[in-house]
Amino acid sequence: MIDLRSDTVTKPTPAMRAAMAAAEVGDDVFGDDPTVNALQQRIAAMLGKEAALFVPTGTQSNLCALMSHCQRGDEYIVGQMAHTYRWEGGGAAVLGSIQPQPLSQGADGSLALADIEASIKPDDAHFAITRLLALENTWSGQVLPLDYIEQATALARRRGLATHLDGARLFNAVVASGVPVAEIARHFDTVSVCFSKGLGAPVGSALVGSKALIARAHRARKMLGGGMRQAGVLAAAALYALDHHVERLAEDHANARRLADGLQGLAGVSVATPQTNMVFVDLAPHKAPGVVERLRAAGVLCTGLYRLRLVTHLDVSADDIERAIRVLRETL
Ligand code: TLP
Numbered sequence: 001m002i003d004l005r006s007d008t009v010t011k012p013t014p015a016m017r018a019a020m021a022a023a024e025v026g027d028d029v030f031g032d033d034p035t036v037n038a039l040q041q042r043i044a045a046m047l048g049k050e051a052a053l054f055v056p057t058g059t060q061s062n063l064c065a066l067m068s069h070c071q072r073g074d075e076y077i078v079g080q081m082a083h084t085y086r087w088e089g090g091g092a093a094v095l096g097s098i099q100p101q102p103l104s105q106g107a108d109g110s111l112a113l114a115d116i117e118a119s120i121k122p123d124d125a126h127f128a129i130t131r132l133l134a135l136e137n138t139w140s141g142q143v144l145p146l147d148y149i150e151q152a153t154a155l156a157r158r159r160g161l162a163t164h165l166d167g168a169r170l171f172n173a174v175v176a177s178g179v180p181v182a183e184i185a186r187h188f189d190t191v192s193v194c195f196s197k198g199l200g201a202p203v204g205s206a207l208v209g210s211k212a213l214i215a216r217a218h219r220a221r222k223m224l225g226g227g228m229r230q231a232g233v234l235a236a237a238a239l240y241a242l243d244h245h246v247e248r249l250a251e252d253h254a255n256a257r258r259l260a261d262g263l264q265g266l267a268g269v270s271v272a273t274p275q276t277n278m279v280f281v282d283l284a285p286h287k288a289p290g291v292v293e294r295l296r297a298a299g300v301l302c303t304g305l306y307r308l309r310l311v312t313h314l315d316v317s318a319d320d321i322e323r324a325i326r327v328l329r330e331t332l
Contacts, residue, residue, distance in 0.1 A: 002320045002327075003301045007169075007252070007277060007313035010200040016240045023236035027229050028054070029222075035232030039239050043206045046242070047191055048182035051214035053207045053221060054235055058083070058168045060226045061192035061205040062134075063091045068190065068209075068216035069132045069162045072097035076132040077119055077161070079105040084134050084166050095224065099128045109139030110148050113155055120159050130159075136166040137184065141256075141278025141311075143173045146184065153187040163187065168194040168205070172276040175249040189213060198249050198277055199241035200314040203234050245314065252277040255312040255321045262325030269332050281308040287332060298327045 003009045012020065026032030036054050044052035055061045062084045070076060076092065078085040080102045084092070092098040101119050103111045121127035133156040137144040153163045165188040167173070174181045185191045190209035195201035207217050221227060228234070256274040263271045268284030281304075283291065288306045295302060302310045312321070 004310040007198045010314045019240040020236045023232040025230035025232035028231045029227045033232040036235040039235040047185035049208040050211045058194040058205045061207045064217040064220040065164045065190045067096045067220040070098045074131040075099040075128040078134045132162045134164045138169045141276045162189045165191045195238035199245045201237040201241045252312040277312045279310040300327045
């Protein structure tokens with residue numbers, strides 16, 4: 001099976017497992033885990049922030065951020081298709097009593113500045129208090145343009161809003177654009193990064209920001225059940241990933257481009273050139289029914305219906321991509 005459902009499916013490499021097995025550990029709820037502490041210091045420094053918090057998942061990291069910025073009854077402005085709004089079980093509303101203000105997004109994932117401006121509520125008892133702007137980078141495998149980030153976050157600051165970035169795949173954006181990670185992160189009050197996507201760790205994300213915000217997030221993490229004990233075995237995998245799996249994301253991006261190129265020229269199939277590790281394949285309606293099942297039977301796993309999503313990662317080789325192209329071409 002060639003598993004292109006997500007970059008979350010990677011398994012820790014033997015060297016990563018060795019680093020995990022050798023990790024020094026302690027009880028992180030007491031702040032005693034030296035490997036977790038080292039990871040938190042490292043990722044905070046990399047992103048140019050004061051502090052970081054290691055959490056089990058990207059979902060929890062985003063929710064800790066939202067709950068640190070917003071009080072009960074506040075609202076956050078977010079993309080209609082953003083992960084923090086659409087794909088996290090409504091956690092902000094359910095667990096944080098925070099109201100989302102979703103806005104439609106452009107093809108590159110951006111929220112129009114005029115829409116952001118217009119959705120900020122006046123100080124009036126009828127309205128929730130607009131507190132935060134949340135963006136996502138990469139979004140659907142696309143790099144959010146830096147000048148857009150500058151403009152959107154400047155607007156937020158001018159209007160007194162805090163800013164959060166869901167950077168589950170921020171290092172893909174960094175490798176694809178060549179913009180240093182701290183240069184992207186400096187525009188945001190908090191940034192969430194995942195080690196368990198393209199970086200290939202089995203578990204774990206980090207939320208970075210000021211000491212004060214991370215102290216609030218620490219309390220939220222405990223409340224959400226994310227206080228882990230000897231979590232150094234997991235932090236060791238994340239540290240290993242930062243040492244060995246960042247630059248290699250370029251291979252995943254090259255594999256995605258090769259995959260997209262290999263699927264050109266099929267009737268009723270259109271494939272956009274990927275910027276990072278996600279290939280989207282749009283199918284004419286008559287092509288779509290049963291296609292995911294037929295691909296699975298032929299040895300390729302992916303998600304979607306009229307729009308297939310194929311994600312390259314650490315466990316997919318250049319040879320696998322050639323085989324996937326053959327299977328996809330035959331099936332489509
Ligand atoms: N995304 C998963 C699915 O939930 C869709 C995937 O396969 O892409 N932010 C972004 C931008 C994400 O894509 C994801 C995972 C998360 C946050 C949540 O991370 P986890 O799964 O660790 O909670």
